[in-house]
Amino acid sequence: MSRPVDVLPPTQVAVLAGRDLIVFDGECVLCSGFFRFVLRHDHAERFCFATAQSPLGQALYRALDLNPTEFQTNLVIVNGRIYEKLDSFAAAISALGWPWRALSVVRFIPAPIRHPLYRAIARNRYRLFGRYDTCMVPGPDVRARFIDTTP
Numbered sequence: 106m107s108r109p110v111d112v113l114p115p116t117q118v119a120v121l122a123g124r125d126l127i128v129f130d131g132e133c134v135l136c137s138g139f140f141r142f143v144l145r146h147d148h149a150e151r152f153c154f155a156t157a158q159s160p161l162g163q164a165l166y167r168a169l170d171l172n173p174t175e176f177q178t179n180l181v182i183v184n185g186r187i188y189e190k191l192d193s194f195a196a197a198i199s200a201l202g203w204p205w206r207a208l209s210v211v212r213f214i215p216a217p218i219r220h221p222l223y224r225a226i227a228r229n230r231y232r233l234f235g236r237y238d239t240c241m242v243p244g245p246d247v248r249a250r251f252i253d254t255t256p
Contacts, residue, residue, distance in 0.1 A: 107186040107196070113168050120161060121182065124153045126252065127197055128165055128180040131156030134235040135226075136179060139194070144247065146201050152250070159253035177227040190223045 110118060127143060130136040143152055155161045157176040165180055166173040169187065181193035188196040191211055199209035211219070226233070 107188045107192060108169070110182060110185045110187055112187070113165070117161075117164055117168055120252065123185070124182075124252070125151050125184070125200065126153050126155060126180075126182040127193075128155045128157055128162045130176040130179070130230075131158055132237045133176070133230050134237065135230050135233070136176075137237065138234075139179065139197075143197055143201065144250075146205060150250065151200060152197070153252045154250055155252050159251075161253050177224070190227075191219050 110121065113121075127140060129140045140154060144154075155165075157163070157166060157173075157180075162180075163173050166176070169180070169189075171178065171189075178189045179193045181188045181197045183196045183200050186196070191214070195209040195212035199206050214222075
């Protein structure tokens with residue numbers, strides 16, 4: 106499931122400035138783990154980041170008609186396409202190159218299995234994996250890769 110980035114209002118497209126972006130729930134242990142994994146393996150520093158709780162994250166969720174308080178999907182923008190749900194994981198992992206690209210095979214799981222599985226995990230992620238009391242505060246080196254401007 107992907108959408109072209111031009112479905113967003115021009116102000117949000119301008120904030121992205123053609124950059125690849127991962128928007129994740131900063132309070133979710135699982136989602137933050139995904140962010141840390143990508144950060145550790147993104148040697149080319151291809152991705153910028155925003156938490157779903159940030160002004161940019163909130164604006165993107167609203168622009169895509171997603172619930173701006175439940176964050177039941179990460180958003181990944183790669184090469185001008187917006188990916189949601191398990192497709193967001195596959196797009197990010199694929200962009201990291203080998204050997205991680207091999208994990209992107211999850212996109213080939215049939216939709217009648219993939220979508221309900223993702224929804225079940227997303228709905229129960231705090232119970233299954235835990236929740237931070239607040240969003241993580243990145244150090245200065247990582248902070249430079251965050252986009253949190255209000256569009």
